[in-house]
Amino acid sequence: MKDFLEEVSDRLVLGDGDLIAAMETHGNCRTLFPEELNLSNPDAVTAAHAGFLSAGAEVLRTNSLHARADDLKAHGLENRLSEIHWLASQLAKAAARGTGALVAGVLSQENHGTPSAYQARVGPLLDGGADFILFENFTDLEELIMALHVKQALHHCPAICSLAWNPQTDFAQAFRVLENEGADVIGGPFETVLPMIPKHRSLPKVLSVSQEVSGGSPSSIISPQAYAQIAIDIHRAGGGLLLGGIGITSAHVSCVSEAVKAKDGP
Secondary structure (H helix, E strand, O other), rough: OOOOOHHHHHOEEEEEOOHHHHHHHOOOOOOOOHHHHHHHHHHHHHHHHHHHHHOOOOOOEEEOOOOOOHHHOOOHHHHHHHHHHHHHHHHHHHOOOOOOOOEEEOOOOOOHHHHHHHHHHHHHHHHHOOOOOOOOOOOHHHHHHHHHHHHHHOOOEEEEEOOOOOOOHHHHHHHHHHHHHHOOOOEEEHHHHHOOOOOOOOOOOOEOOOOOEOOOOOOOOOHHHHHHHHHHHHHOOOEEEEEEOOOOOOHHHHHHHHHHHHHHHO
């Protein structure tokens, strides 16, 4: 892949899907704390990444989304925070090797986070080989800005800032603030972000799709064909990064990959 920011500005870049479900499928295991699999069953993590790559994913997210200190402590893993994040990047990077795919070091909002809490997670993700950092499912804009500043102090790689759906959030204003603070890609739920792409083209957008929530309410199941249509709509609007959430499988990713190829033509 060319420079990530150039690519995501020019076209639809296809991300992966529901990593937790994929790991459970490939590893034939269920766990209350998916990030623990980086330690106990790395083959399941690697196989899940490989499945999305085979389906056409160009960006892999690390298995680190909810590996916060409080969550680790609840599972007796408080002393392995750095290792879990480093391994998350290493496993995704190993799966992507030779494919041209990039690795997004991913983390969600802390519980009353501090700069040191974010530094303890961002640093190992970068040390493990993540190509850029994805702040995903944040609901607190001020905390997202704080996390962004931590990343900026550590490394010059791109920062993707994705807000979760929240009826209290003025997304247009939030996007302007994040742009001023130096975010490289901004976004959130596709229903909210898609109409904003033509109006706010200053930065590329990340659009997330999940079967669990649509506009703050439980949604119907999204078929691979419906997911592909969403991707085509994003493609027509000007591109961006498409990430699949809960319920988005490798079959969904494959359907999007084929649909985009057909749309672009030979």
